[in-house]
Amino acid sequence: MIPLSWYLIFAAALFCIGLYGVLARKNAIAILMGIELMLNAVNINLVAFWRYRAPDMIAGQAWAVMVFAVAAAEVAVGLALFISIYRTRKTIAADEINLMKW
Amino acid sequence: MSLETILWLIPLPPLLAFFIIFLFTYRNRGLSHWTAIGAAVLSWGGSLYLLWQALGIEHFGEHPITVSIPWLPTGITWLNIGIYFDTLTAVTLFFVAWTVLAIIVYSVGYHNYGKPKGDHDVPGLPPHGATVTDAHGHKKTVMSIEPMYARFFGMISLFAFGMYLLVVTDNLLTLFIGWEIMGLCSYLLIGFWYGKPSARNAMIKAFMTTRVGDMFMLLGIVYLYSQTGTLSYQAILYNEEVLAQLASTPAVWGLFGLSAAGLIGLLLFFGTIGKSAQWPLHTWLPDAMEGPTPVSAMIHAATMVSAGIYLIIRVFPLISAGMEHGHLTPTMVVIAVIGTFTALFAATIAIAQNDIKRVLAYSTISQLGFMVAAVGIGAYVAAAFHLVTHAFFKGLLFLDSGSVIHGMEHGVFHTGEHVDPQDMYNMGGLRKKMPITFWTFLIGGLALSGFPLVVAGFWSKDEIFADAFAHRYWVVFITLAVAAFLTAFYTGRQITLTFLGKARTRAAEHAQESNWVMTVPLIVLAFFTVTVGWAGIPGDFPIIGGLIPSWFHEFVGSSLLEHPEAVEFSFVPLLTSLFVALGGLTLGYFIYRKVEAGAPDPLAKPLGPVYTLLQNKYYFDELYDCLFVRPSKWISEQFSYYFIDRKVIDGVLHAMGAFVGFFGGFLRNYIDKPIVNGLGDFFGESTKKVGQQSRLLQSGRVQQYMIVGLATLAAFVTLVYYLLVGAK
Numbered sequence: 001m002i003p004l005s006w007y008l009i010f011a012a013a014l015f016c017i018g019l020y021g022v023l024a025r026k027n028a029i030a031i032l033m034g035i036e037l038m039l040n041a042v043n044i045n046l047v048a049f050w051r052y053r054a055p056d057m058i059a060g061q062a063w064a065v066m067v068f069a070v071a072a073a074e075v076a077v078g079l080a081l082f083i084s085i086y087r088t089r090k091t092i093a094a095d096e097i098n099l100m101k102w
Numbered sequence: 103m104s105l106e107t108i109l110w111l112i113p114l115p116p117l118l119a120f121f122i123i124f125l126f127t128y129r130n131r132g133l134s135h136w137t138a139i140g141a142a143v144l145s146w147g148g149s150l151y152l153l154w155q156a157l158g159i160e161h162f163g164e165h166p167i168t169v170s171i172p173w174l175p176t177g178i179t180w181l182n183i184g185i186y187f188d189t190l191t192a193v194t195l196f197f198v199a200w201t202v203l204a205i206i207v208y209s210v211g212y213h214n215y216g217k218p219k220g221d222h223d224v225p226g227l228p229p230h231g232a233t234v235t236d237a238h239g240h241k242k243t244v245m246s247i248e249p250m251y252a253r254f255f256g257m258i259s260l261f262a263f264g265m266y267l268l269v270v271t272d273n274l275l276t277l278f279i280g281w282e283i284m285g286l287c288s289y290l291l292i293g294f295w296y297g298k299p300s301a302r303n304a305m306i307k308a309f310m311t312t313r314v315g316d317m318f319m320l321l322g323i324v325y326l327y328s329q330t331g332t333l334s335y336q337a338i339l340y341n342e343e344v345l346a347q348l349a350s351t352p353a354v355w356g357l358f359g360l361s362a363a364g365l366i367g368l369l370l371f372f373g374t375i376g377k378s379a380q381w382p383l384h385t386w387l388p389d390a391m392e393g394p395t396p397v398s399a400m401i402h403a404a405t406m407v408s409a410g411i412y413l414i415i416r417v418f419p420l421i422s423a424g425m426e427h428g429h430l431t432p433t434m435v436v437i438a439v440i441g442t443f444t445a446l447f448a449a450t451i452a453i454a455q456n457d458i459k460r461v462l463a464y465s466t467i468s469q470l471g472f473m474v475a476a477v478g479i480g481a482y483v484a485a486a487f488h489l490v491t492h493a494f495f496k497g498l499l500f501l502d503s504g505s506v507i508h509g510m511e512h513g514v515f516h517t518g519e520h521v522d523p524q525d526m527y528n529m530g531g532l533r534k535k536m537p538i539t540f541w542t543f544l545i546g547g548l549a550l551s552g553f554p555l556v557v558a559g560f561w562s563k564d565e566i567f568a569d570a571f572a573h574r575y576w577v578v579f580i581t582l583a584v585a586a587f588l589t590a591f592y593t594g595r596q597i598t599l600t601f602l603g604k605a606r607t608r609a610a611e612h613a614q615e616s617n618w619v620m621t622v623p624l625i626v627l628a629f630f631t632v633t634v635g636w637a638g639i640p641g642d643f644p645i646i647g648g649l650i651p652s653w654f655h656e657f658v659g660s661s662l663l664e665h666p667e668a669v670e671f672s673f674v675p676l677l678t679s680l681f682v683a684l685g686g687l688t689l690g691y692f693i694y695r696k697v698e699a700g701a702p703d704p705l706a707k708p709l710g711p712v713y714t715l716l717q718n719k720y721y722f723d724e725l726y727d728c729l730f731v732r733p734s735k736w737i738s739e740q741f742s743y744y745f746i747d748r749k750v751i752d753g754v755l756h757a758m759g760a761f762v763g764f765f766g767g768f769l770r771n772y773i774d775k776p777i778v779n780g781l782g783d784f785f786g787e788s789t790k791k792v793g794q795q796s797r798l799l800q801s802g803r804v805q806q807y808m809i810v811g812l813a814t815l816a817a818f819v820t821l822v823y824y825l826l827v828g829a830k
Contacts, residue, residue, distance in 0.1 A: 098802035
């Protein structure tokens with residue numbers, strides 16, 4: 001059987017890829033995709049820990065489902081925001097959206 | 103009602119009248135004078151009822167009615183307020199009630215009630231007359247009503263209240279309160295016509311001069327209180343133990359070798375000197391003639407000066423405490439000397455005065471001197487008797503002189519001739535024009551000069567002479583006899599100049615008798631001027647003695663602890679008083695009977711400089727002006743104002759101001775600006791700078807923030823991990 005650590009390493013790798021995408025990409029949609037990757041890395045961790053540590057409890061799966069729901073909602077709101085920003089600013093490059101700057 | 107209740111109530115109506123007049127009826131003249139008269143009538147009725155009752159009580163003198171209630175707490179004890187009704191109170195109330203009532207009624211006429219308003223009259227000046235057109239279309243000037251009519255009646259009611267309070271009270275404190283109320287009222291009423299500078303000066307003079315006496319009197323009261331712990335008459339004056347103790351205690355610091363009683367008596371006597379205008383504080387009384395004549399009558403008969411004599415008679419047990427075998431106490435000697443001297447001194451001045459009221463003023467001082475001298479030689483009853491008769495005849499004389507002046511003013515308005523209506527040299531022949539005034543004045547004048555048998559003044563003055571003679575006080579006896587001679591002389595002069603002979607001015611030719619409101623009080627007072635004397639005819643007087651019971655001596659004398667014995671009758675004082683009275687009057691008549699208009703005083707030439715000296719009242723006014731008035735003015739101006747106020751006080755203030763300004767500048771420039779402001783600015787500026795620097799962090803790039811956040815988180819987690827896990 002594949003040991004738990006493999007899953008954890010995989011999830012950490014996925015999280016780092018997602019983090020890199022969030023920090024390094026300019027396109028806001030790509031950042032959103034990075035966030036999705038990070039969320040999924042968390043999900044893998046949740047499910048892996050559930051399977052290896054407390055398989056008789058349902059909490060791990062339930063948490064993973066809740067994360068799906070949050071991620072879906074987040075994407076929906078996030079994309080709506082980007083469309084709205086694109087309409088006014090004609091761009092969705094993250095470093096050009098600097099209205100909060102001093 | 104019981105006697106006590108009535109006695110409590112006696113002073114009340116005039117006080118109420120005062121408030122009612124000033125608060126409610128001020129604009130209504132008729133209502134105002136009816137209020138004053140009504141109040142006077144109530145007090146009058148009460149006083150007469152009390153006297154009537156008192157006469158019916160057996161041994162009333164030994165058992166006076168007295169009630170007192172605690173009033174002011176003074177820590178351990180109480181100051182009481184109460185009433186004291188003995189024979190002296192009864193007879194004093196009697197003359198006060200009659201004279202006050204007569205004066206107030208008379209004032210209605212004197213202030214021209216019912217006459218038109220004056221053309222140019224202003225409050226604060228005597229009325230100047232009004233022009234009216236009669237039925238035939240002729241214009242003429244008539245008297246006009248007093249502009250401050252109601253004010254007069256309000257004040258005179260308060261005056262009466264002060265006197266009633268002083269008479270019925272049972273202790274020296276409330277007596278002093280009444281005394282000071284009268285001081286205030288005399289001030290207000292002497293200066294009633296405050297538009298005249300002379301009236302203003304007179305009012306201030308009266309107030310200040312009596313104040314000198316009052317100050318000493320207050321000291322006496324305080325000293326008495328500190329010695330005995332009470333001010334009640336009953337506990338001090340009619341208590342042998344207390345009197346004996348006071349008489350044996352030496353005075354504080356052993357002043358003049360007096361006993362405590364002697365010093366207290368002397369201090370209280372200073373109050374009398376001021377109030378009853380004895381030398382050397384006599385100067386205010388003649389100047390008090392600036393007030394309306396009813397006020398003069400009020401001051402001279404019913405209230406002010408009588409209060410002074412009342413006080414000295416009241417405290418007689420105190421001043422005579424320690425008197426043994428007929429030897430006078432030192433205090434009594436002082437009193438006798440001052441009284442005797444004043445009697446003669448004022449009488450000499452009176453013979454050279456031309457103003458009808460001033461002559462009377464000096465005669466009052468002189469007569470008060472008689473009373474004071476009588477108290478001084480221990481003739482307690484004689485002093486009280488002369489006080490009563492004097493109140494009646496002097497009240498009468500003043501109201502008469504007011505009537506004369508009124509008649510003369512009428513003549514002045516009628517003829518348009520500008521003469522002084524008070525100068526006797528402008529009068530003459532008024533006997534036919536003003537018969538009632540003449541006859542009543544004659545009665546009053548005869549009483550003043552001691553005309554034998556018919557008038558009261560004779561009996562009372564005779565009693566003083568008899569006392570002085572019987573106890574062999576020759577100096578007092580002879581001086582008073584000379585004073586009485588002069589009194590008769592100037593009274594003869596006054597009557598002759600005013601009423602007899604021919605009119606010396608056209609105004610006098612057209613003088614007119616006053617109306618009944620003024621003459622009825624005159625007749626009433628004249629009646630008493632005659633009859634009051636009958637109460638004191640000595641029982642052993644030849645022929646008429648004993649016809650009428652001589653109750654006055656027994657009645658008043660009985661209130662003393664040691665009843666004074668009536669002096670034995672002797673012909674020497676009787677003949678003396680007969681001689682001086684008749685001689686003086688006759689001489690006065692013959693010297694002045696043919697004075698022509700514009701002629702100088704017949705005495706002016708033979709007396710020469712002495713006459714000028716007398717006319718100028720021995721220059722006492724000028725002397726006091728130099729001694730007291732000018733130095734105090736100089737001190738107040740040069741010293742108090744220019745030196746103390748302008749230089750010292752202002753200097754100190756200015757120096758303080760400059761110092762404070764300098765110190766403030768120092769604080770501002772060296773403390774506030776650099777330190778406080780600098781600190782505030784530093785914080786503000788540095789906050790601003792930090793903000794300016796740190797705002798650069800706020801790039802607005804979300805991804806940068808996230809990197810920073812991530813790095814921080816990583817660092818933090820590492821730290822926590824190291825601390826929690828790595829430390830183990």
